[in-house]
Amino acid sequence: MFFRVVTFALAVIVMSSSGIADPSYKKVETLLSTSRTNQGQAIAYPTQTPARVSSVIVTLEPGESTARHRHQVPLFAYILQGELRVNYEGHDTKKYKAGDALIEARDIWHQGTNTGSTPVRILAVFMGADGVKGTIVAK
Template sequence: MRLKLMGFCAAMALTAGGAFAEAPVQTYQNLLTPLIAGGTDVVGSPLNYPEGPVNITSAIVTIPAGGETGWHLHEVPLFAHILEGELTVDYGEKGTKVFRAGESVFEAVNWPHNGTNTGTGPVRILAVYMGGGEARNTVTLPKPQ
């Protein structure tokens, strides 16, 4: 029995040694999970940083089931990542897009739009506004006619 146990331990040590030898070297790039990259927003306009001192704001936006953002626009580039739920955004003549949990978007800059929670639970969005100068993160607009 003792001989079998020693043989088993030796086999495990050899197997473990091989596993450790094949483990990838840890680098910063191994830690990244890219979400989105690019230079245009969701409606195809080029992204440009506002003039003036940098003012970056991050927030969690929560919209209840059936709720809306109301018509608005952003004067600054905005990265948004849907953490939970489903959001349908009306971009007027640019169409409607649906964003679901796990998706990311560079939101439209200087283009009116309205988001509606079309899911069954709350929508939670990580929003990062890449602002600067006098540009406003969000400007409330009247509902289009």
């Protein structure tokens, strides 16, 4: 059931941000419409086929951090709950809170930390291709 809700929500996002949402819908809220990542990079999709879209919910407890990592495919993220600080190597630190949507930086090492007093939950949607890892963790 949750997967169906997420799939429908993503379809509405795509339709509304591209101007093809049915005008009869009573409520359509655009979460994000952009051609750039949160670091100003142009969004570029992998050229390998077949395409693969994968979604996960990442949960970090208060004070918990992700591993240092980078993404090699476009990644839509939506902060469902909590607060998150992300340090991008060679770039600014960004802070996100519940309700924020973004396209994550591509091929830039970064690490996120839950800076709040409650768990942070992040919906992450990877737009990749078969055989292409969405996340590369530093060794």
